[in-house]
Amino acid sequence: MSESAIRPRKEFGKTIAADITHRLREEIIACGLAPGEPLRFDVLRERFGASFTTLREALTALAAEGLVDAQEQRGFRVAPVSRQDLVEVTDARVLIEVELIRRSIERGDDDWEIAVISTLHRLKRIEHRDPEHPLRDPEWKIAHRQFHQALVSACGSATLLAIRAELFDRAERYRHLSANFRPRPRDKAGEHQAIMQAAISRNADLAVQLIETHIRSTSDNVATYAGHLLDAE
Amino acid sequence: MSESAIRPRKEFGKTIAADITHRLREEIIACGLAPGEPLRFDVLRERFGASFTTLREALTALAAEGLVDAQEQRGFRVAPVSRQDLVEVTDARVLIEVELIRRSIERGDDDWEIAVISTLHRLKRIEHRDPEHPLRDPEWKIAHRQFHQALVSACGSATLLAIRAELFDRAERYRHLSANFRPRPRDKAGEHQAIMQAAISRNADLAVQLIETHIRSTSDNVATYAGHLLDAE
DNA sequence: AACGGTATGATTTTCGAAAATACGGTTTTG
């Protein structure tokens, strides 16, 4: 039953507003819309084919997520980037992700172990198939996100998971920002493997330490190779 | 120059949407709109005097804050309450607030100390003036919020402060929920005083312990006296 | 009576026009 010909757009979610929100979010994270760039309605209207009101709703939602900056009576713009913001996001991620990993290792059942193992497996297969700059590959991005999501999925708190997801998105935008200037991705595959093993063997202290290093070194990488973009604002 | 006759409403923020968002948030927190209650546009339209679109924008923003539940194609409703949600909110608050108190005590300067002392002073004066159920007094609510805000204000992370503020709002709704059934407020004044002293004397471990107890006992109170409302959903 | 499908009314969602506001360049005034 192919409905793809019937519904022209609206790939995600039932309402147009939810779909636009999703597409805008993706585009901001991927830096297809540059940080600080003004988001004028005429432009968005043409680009996304939705009306003022619908776009406004999407922008409002993204403003609450921290990806868009709303200036009352003066429109919206893509949230600017800065060293300070990168530090804050990294810091908050460590605080929360560390706690969620601990809880997941404490509470995770068989399904959790299976999810962690299988998402890592898919991630590795994608990396093997195409070992170059992974951020350019949408499939890698999804698989990477799902592996990290699986790791914390057994924490038992939807509230903290939602907060974590927002911070993950904000951090991923910084990764994209530096992707064009980074010489070579470091050994992420190995790190992911080690994190998985620590988690499955219920070695919470080790998993926590690995995750913290993983997050911080990614952030350091961004600060190093995209530094010129962070100060220019 | 009294403009109050010119602009009929719009007390907070420049745009109507921001104002409606603010008023709706207050009303949901104060349980003037009951948890789970459907938010139909006709009703809201009459109550707040704004158009569909403007209301929709406000509801979208509040949905991102976790105070409103958006069901695609089936409208909005006030976010439901539950024991599970109360536990999650309490838990997340402890995790974050404890960390922010530590950082504030570490980094707070003279202005921070002054803010902590003066906000507590105002809170105590209001309590002294009118020592009965404080949640009914809007001034007490504001002063109470400002004291707790001041305590963490020197943490240095706008990102974490924003998350903390959302969780504070969600927790305050639960406090209102149980306010009508609680026999007598316990000795909050004394707790606040002790927290202030621990913070000012830079005794981080003590301050952290007091804050955690403060948050958890408030939550326990809610669970005890509003338990019937939490299970009924 | 039970079931499935359909028409009807209620409600949400989307749209583009209209009003309100900000921006930039020009003139006016002290």
Place this chain on the structure above:
DNA sequence: CAAAACCGTATTTTCGAAAATCATACCGTT
């Protein structure tokens, strides 16, 4: 000459009507 006031344009913000969708009651069939 500098600063303030003005005016036209660009842009955002708000509105209510129109389209889309959902919920319910109704009807015919088994």
